[in-house]
Amino acid sequence: MAINIKTSGIHHIALRCKDMNRSKKFYSDVLGFDILLDTPHLFGMMIGSNFIGFMEATAQEGDEAVFSPFRIGMDHLAMACEDEEELHRVAKALTEAGVENTGVKKDATLNKDYVAFKDPDRIQWELYMV
DSSP: OOOOOOOSSOOEEEEEESOHHHHHHIIIIISOOOOOEEOSSOEEEEETTEEEEEEEOOGGGOTTOOOOTTSSSOOOEEEEEOOHHHHHHHHHHHHHTTOOEEEEEEETTTTEEEEEEEOTTOOEEEEEEO
16 A cells, blocks of 8 residues: 655755865855855755755765766756756856866757756756756
């Protein structure tokens, strides 16, 4: 029998990063998100109606550990975009800022445009047309 959870959506997403200061600078200085929570062990921001929090990774996988979408767990995060000009502006700005990205691409499955980019820990984000 199904549990049938009643929810209004995602409350928050927690990600691990290798270097809190490097990640904080990337998300605030490069991408322009406002850091709303900043403690020695956690920083976070709102993206739309979702809180995204970052904590420093433990050294269990060694110093060279980086995110891999091929492991069990999260593959990527996608933010909604409602304006095609904004999508192209962001793709250009990411390139100018030296951030690895795909440029604007077409998702063959959903036939929607997006730009994908990686943060300093190689976590993939997408800005995806709705």
